[in-house]
Amino acid sequence: MFLYLPVALTSVSILIILGIGLSIGLLSGLFGVGGGFLITPILMMLGIPPTVAAASGANQMVAASASGTYTHWKLGNVDFKMGIYLLVGSFIGGVLGVYTIAFLKLLGNADFIIKLTYVVIPLTVGGYMVFESLQSMRKARAGVTDELTKEESGFKKFLKTLPFQTDFKKSGVRHSALLPVIIGILVGILAAIMGVGGGFIMVPIMLYILDMPILVVVGTSLFQILFTVIEVTFLSAYTNHTVDFTLALLMLIGSSIGAQLGTILSKKMDAEQLKILLALLILAVGIKILSELTLSPAIHLTV
Amino acid sequence: MRTKAYLKVIAVTVLITLSVLAMFSSVAFAQLKLDTDQNSVKIDVFYHGSTISLxxxxxxxxxxxxxxxxxxxxxxxxxxxxxxxxxxxTGELKFKHVPNLYFLYSTKDTKDILSPEEMNKHVIGYSSLKEQVEISPIKKDSERTKWFTEFVKFKEESGLYGVSPKSISVTKKGSEERYNINIDWPFQAPPGHYTATVYEIKNKKIVDKAETSISVSQAGLVKTIANMASKNGALYGIVSIVIALLVGFGISLIFKKS
Known part of the structure; x- marks a missing residue:
C-alpha cells in the first residue's frame, strides 16, 4: 500500500516507511542517537528530496526522542542538569557553526572539509570506542579490575583544575560547569557543519570525557535531542516549507514504538555490549560515507 | 468569346482540382484522432501513479x-x-529548453520511420532534445554530449523520461484502423499541465497530428496539507511538533501500562 507525500511530491510504500521509523527508533532508544545521519540518505534513496528528508526526519525524531526521554526519565536515566548545560553549549555552537561554514566557504574548500569531517569523525570515534571496549574486555577476562589499573590521565587531571566544579548527581560525576558547555559548543559547531544533530559525537564524548554511565548517557542525549529536533522542525517548516508531515507521521509511529523497544532492550544488555554495538554502528556509518565518497556514482548529476 | 470559354474551362478545372484535393485531404488527414480515458489526474492520499489509455x-x-x-x-x-x-x-548545471517530463511511444523505432529533420522539427527523440538544450556553463560539444546523456539518465532514473518504441498497437475494425496504448503515468510527475500529441507518419514525414491535454492536480487531504505547508508554515510547524509529541508520549504511556 502506498501513500502520497504532499510536500516531497512522491509516493512511498507505507510498510517501508514504518519499517525505517521502527529501526531508527530502536537505535535511538538503545544508544541515544537521533539517527539523522541514517534517515536522510535512506529517504533520498526512495526519491525524497534531501531537504525534505532532513526536515521530516527531524519532525519524526520529536516523537521518538519524546517517547525515549519519557521512558528513560521514568527509569531515572536523565541527568537534566547535564542536559541543560550541554543544550546551552550546543545552541551557541549551532550559531557559531553557521559562521564557521561561511568562513570555510571564504577559504574556498568548504565542501572538501565538510566531507572530510564526515569520514574522519565517525571513523576516529568508532575506532577509539572499539579499541577501548576490546581493551576493557581483555582486562575483564584477565581478572584485572578497572579501578586498579585505571590511572587518571593528564587530560582528566587537567579537567579537575577547571573552575566552577559542580556535582552532577544523576551521573555520579563532578565536573566544571564550563566543561559540558564547551563540549556542547564544539559538538554544535561540528553538527552544524555536518548538517546532522550530532548524537553520534555527543554520546561517545559523554561516555569517555564526562565519564557518565551509559544508560544516563542515552537518556540525557535523548532529552537534548528532543529540544534540537523541535527547533529544527519549526525552522524548516517556517522558513523552507520542507517538513512533510505525512512522511513524518508514518515514520514517527514506527520510531516511537522502536524507541520503546530500544529502551527495553538497553536495560537487558550490559554496558560493555551496548558500547561495542554503538561503536560498530558509528564505524559502519563512517565506512558507508567513505565508500559513497570514493566509489564512482552511477549518475553524475544530483538534485 | 474564345477567351471567355477558356476562362470557364480553367475555372471549372481549378474547382474540380480543389474539391478532389479537399476530398483527398479529408481521407488522409481528418481521420487521426487522440482520445484519452482521463484528461485529469487527481492526486489523493493513496495515489501511486495512474494508468492512462490513449x-x-x-x-x-x-x-x-x-x-x-x-x-x-x-x-x-x-x-x-x-x-x-x-x-x-563540484558545481551547478543549468539545462534550458527541456521539459520536466518527456515520454515517447511509437509503432516502430522512430529513427526508421522519420527523417532527422522531421524529428528535430517536432522534437521527437532524445537526439532532437539534445539539439535544442542549452547547458550552462558548458561550452565544449563533447562536454555537452556527456552532460546531456547524464541528464537523460538522471531523468529516466527519476521516472520522468522514457522512450518506448514498438509500444503502440494498431488493430483493424471493419474498414477503420484504431491504435491503442496504456500508459503508466508516473507518480513522480508533479502537479501541472501536460500535452499528449499523436503524429501520423508516412514516407518518413509527419502528415497529421492530434493533441490532448492531461492535467495533474492535488485533491482532498493532500491539497490541504500542501497548502498549509506552503502558506502557513509557522502553524504547520507547530501542529507537526505537537502531534509528534502527543504520539511520542502516548506510545510511551501505552508501553508503560502494558
Missing part, C-alpha cells in the same frame, strides 16, 4: 508516434566530480 482512429498503413511532455523550462542540477579521492558536488 486511443484513436488512424489512416491505414501509417506509422504513429505519441509524445507526452510538460512545457519546456529550466532544470538546475548539481554536478558530481572528483576532488582528490572524493566524489562531491
Amino acid at each position: 486511443s484513436g482512429a488512424t489512416d491505414p498503413g501509417a506509422d504513429l508516434v505519441i509524445k507526452i511532455t510538460s512545457p519546456e523550462g529550466e532544470s538546475k542540477l548539481r554536478e558530481k566530480g572528483k576532488v582528490g579521492f572524493f566524489w562531491m558536488n
Whole structure:
C-alpha cells in the first residue's frame, strides 16, 4: 500500500516507511542517537528530496526522542542538569557553526572539509570506542579490575583544575560547569557543519570525557535531542516549507514504538555490549560515507 | 468569346482540382484522432501513479508516434566530480529548453520511420532534445554530449523520461484502423499541465497530428496539507511538533501500562 507525500511530491510504500521509523527508533532508544545521519540518505534513496528528508526526519525524531526521554526519565536515566548545560553549549555552537561554514566557504574548500569531517569523525570515534571496549574486555577476562589499573590521565587531571566544579548527581560525576558547555559548543559547531544533530559525537564524548554511565548517557542525549529536533522542525517548516508531515507521521509511529523497544532492550544488555554495538554502528556509518565518497556514482548529476 | 470559354474551362478545372484535393485531404488527414480515458489526474492520499489509455482512429498503413511532455523550462542540477579521492558536488548545471517530463511511444523505432529533420522539427527523440538544450556553463560539444546523456539518465532514473518504441498497437475494425496504448503515468510527475500529441507518419514525414491535454492536480487531504505547508508554515510547524509529541508520549504511556 502506498501513500502520497504532499510536500516531497512522491509516493512511498507505507510498510517501508514504518519499517525505517521502527529501526531508527530502536537505535535511538538503545544508544541515544537521533539517527539523522541514517534517515536522510535512506529517504533520498526512495526519491525524497534531501531537504525534505532532513526536515521530516527531524519532525519524526520529536516523537521518538519524546517517547525515549519519557521512558528513560521514568527509569531515572536523565541527568537534566547535564542536559541543560550541554543544550546551552550546543545552541551557541549551532550559531557559531553557521559562521564557521561561511568562513570555510571564504577559504574556498568548504565542501572538501565538510566531507572530510564526515569520514574522519565517525571513523576516529568508532575506532577509539572499539579499541577501548576490546581493551576493557581483555582486562575483564584477565581478572584485572578497572579501578586498579585505571590511572587518571593528564587530560582528566587537567579537567579537575577547571573552575566552577559542580556535582552532577544523576551521573555520579563532578565536573566544571564550563566543561559540558564547551563540549556542547564544539559538538554544535561540528553538527552544524555536518548538517546532522550530532548524537553520534555527543554520546561517545559523554561516555569517555564526562565519564557518565551509559544508560544516563542515552537518556540525557535523548532529552537534548528532543529540544534540537523541535527547533529544527519549526525552522524548516517556517522558513523552507520542507517538513512533510505525512512522511513524518508514518515514520514517527514506527520510531516511537522502536524507541520503546530500544529502551527495553538497553536495560537487558550490559554496558560493555551496548558500547561495542554503538561503536560498530558509528564505524559502519563512517565506512558507508567513505565508500559513497570514493566509489564512482552511477549518475553524475544530483538534485 | 474564345477567351471567355477558356476562362470557364480553367475555372471549372481549378474547382474540380480543389474539391478532389479537399476530398483527398479529408481521407488522409481528418481521420487521426487522440482520445484519452482521463484528461485529469487527481492526486489523493493513496495515489501511486495512474494508468492512462490513449486511443484513436488512424489512416491505414501509417506509422504513429505519441509524445507526452510538460512545457519546456529550466532544470538546475548539481554536478558530481572528483576532488582528490572524493566524489562531491563540484558545481551547478543549468539545462534550458527541456521539459520536466518527456515520454515517447511509437509503432516502430522512430529513427526508421522519420527523417532527422522531421524529428528535430517536432522534437521527437532524445537526439532532437539534445539539439535544442542549452547547458550552462558548458561550452565544449563533447562536454555537452556527456552532460546531456547524464541528464537523460538522471531523468529516466527519476521516472520522468522514457522512450518506448514498438509500444503502440494498431488493430483493424471493419474498414477503420484504431491504435491503442496504456500508459503508466508516473507518480513522480508533479502537479501541472501536460500535452499528449499523436503524429501520423508516412514516407518518413509527419502528415497529421492530434493533441490532448492531461492535467495533474492535488485533491482532498493532500491539497490541504500542501497548502498549509506552503502558506502557513509557522502553524504547520507547530501542529507537526505537537502531534509528534502527543504520539511520542502516548506510545510511551501505552508501553508503560502494558
